Amino acid sequence: MSPSLDNELAEPRQPASIELHSIDYVPDTERHGKVTHLGAIWFVSNINLTAMATGVTALSIGAGLVWTLIATILGSLFGTFFMAFHSAQGPQLGLPQLVQSRPQFGYLGAAVTVWVFALINYIAYNTSDALLSGDAFHELFGINTNVGYFIAALIAAVIALFGYHWIHRVNRVLTWPLIALMVTLSVAALKDGRLTAETWALGDFQPAPFMTVFVIVAGFQLGWAPYVSDYSRYLPASVGVRSTFWWTYLPSAVSGLWVFALGSIMYAAAGPDATPVEAFRSAADSLINGFGWVAVFALLLGLLSVMAINQYGGMMSMISIRDSIRPVAPSRRIRVIGIGIMFITVWLIAQFVGIERFNSFYGNVLIFLAYAFTPWTSINLVDYFFVRRGNYSIQEMFNPNGMYGRWGWRGQTAYLGALVIMVPFMVTAPFTGSFAAALGNVDYSMFVGLPVAAVIYLVLCRSLDLTAEREVVAAEGLVHR
Incomplete structure (x- = not known):
């Protein structure tokens, strides 16, 4: 067991203003909150x-607009289904999502196979956030986009540094104002005279673009999976799987399909030459002159919240990778370093991409991440609900030479095997798989990779000695079944 885990079990701490936990176990004495709080964070995170x-x-x-909306609804409902089941793991284990991958992929294997992809996930999303936040600051205040991103990232970094409790509080404060904004924007979009009967x-x-939209939207929602239980891990262990699932699934799926659909409608009205920020502002201005400024500012506030979530998650991914090589103790210093590295990396990538190439960059990000996390989500959920059935040793997850091993060959084999089989069904800008081409360039890769x-x-x-594992879990007494 790592020294950090020993300390957590021996000397429980009360939540501080600046969070002290990172990838370590949250003991029962520090569990608190209501499952309904998940509704705010997963609704606002999509607005x-x-x-x-x-x-x-x-x-x-x-x-086309109508078929895009249909694919959006189906993709959001589908992708959120898996993401919400990951959320249910948080209260049961009291650990961040990615640490829970060690039983399937191994102590070091999880870092190489899963956490590297997760880190790419955080960097890619934060780069997209950086481009839009900089553009929004320029649109609202006329300042340089680089300066705008710096301001946005700094605010998000402060929230991420204070951590779990602040992220939850910020999202609860934003919930009702953003609901009001979405209702108003929906009215504005549907009344926009630029939307013709045609x-x-x-x-x-058209099956090919329809399925690409489905994969993009499902991939966006599935992109939350590597860190969704990070925001439920402080809830009491008595919180059930069912309530955690529904308080994650419904808010995220509803807000997701609502905001995705609204974005498509407003872009259809603005035309293909508009940037996303210009499209949103013009749609709001079409209802009330000047309301576009308010709408973009409110959406920017929502973006600051999700930037904090991505910086927080990226920081924990880096700590997780570092811990797999050499155990580290949770500290404010290591959190600051992680957030700082995220900031610099994202800023450099954003300079290279530029707002002009946002649609192309972001579309490829969503598709790539959907491919990367499809096998992982299947393996992690199957292990939790059908193989080990929630019986995990917390101490052994932090033991590099423990019963879960350094390289979990079962998880590695299943992941790589599924990924290889998915390749012929993939459709991307530079590559179309042979089976996908034969099927009319339709992307069925997610439906192949999951099963x-x-x-x-x-x-x-089938060769796992689950009886021996359960004896270790029972003797440890940290996970109650």
């Missing part, structure tokens, strides 16, 4: 410029 720009990217694929025409069904990863992992786990 921001980047999430709304997902609708812009989706419409640019070329499926825009709303159903048109021919394949699950089946491979289940078969390989």
Whole structure:
């Protein structure tokens, strides 16, 4: 067991203004909060410029507005389903999401296979956030986009540094104002005179762009999975799986499909030459002159919140990777270093991409991450609900030479096997798989990867000595079943 875990079990601490925990276990004495608080964080996390720009990217694929909206609804409902089940793991284990991958992928293997992709996830989303936050500051205040991003990132970094409790509080404060904004923007978008009857025409069904939109939206929602339980891990262990699932699923799915659809509609009205921020502002101004400024500012506030979430998660991914190489104790210093590295890395990438290439960059990010996390989400959930059934040793997860091993060959094999089988079904800008091409350039990779990863992992786990593992878990007494 790591020294940090020993300290947590021996000397429980009360929550401080600046969070002290990072990847370590949250003991029962520090558990608090209500499961309903998850509703605020997962509703608000989708009400921001980047999430709304997902609708812009989706419409640019070329499926037509109505078919884009249908694919958006289905993709949001589908992707959120898996993400919400990950959220249910938080109260039961009291650990960040990615640490829970060690039983499947191994102490070091999780860092190489899962956490590197997760870190790319955080950096990619934060780069998208950086581009839009800089553009929003320029649109609102006329300042340089680089300066705008610096201001946004600094505010988000402060929230991320204070951590879990501040992130929850900020999202609860923003909930009702952003609901009011979404209602008003919906009225503005639907009344926009630039939307003609032709825009709303159903048109021919095109499977290829339809499925690409589905993958993009499902990938966005699935992109929350690597860190969703980070925001439920302080809840009491008595909180059930069902309530955690629904208080994550419904707010996230509803806000997701609402904001994605609204982004598509406003972009359809503004035209293909508009940036996402310009499209949102013009739609709001069409209802009330000057309201566009208020709308973009409110969406920027939502973006600051999600930037904090991404900086917080990226910081914990870096600490997790570092801990897999050499155990580290939780401290404010290491949190500051992690957040600082995130800031510099994202700023450099944002300079290279630029707002002009936002749609292309962001669309590729969403598709790539959907591919990367499809096998992982299947393996992690199958292990939790069907193989080990929630029986995990917290101490062994922090033991580099423990019963979960350094390299979890079962998880690694299932992940790589599923990813390889997914490749022929993938559709990306530079590459289209052979099976996808034969099927009319339709992307079915997610529907292949999910069951394949699950089946491979289940078969390989037949040799696990689960009885011995459960004896260790029972003797430890930290996870109650």
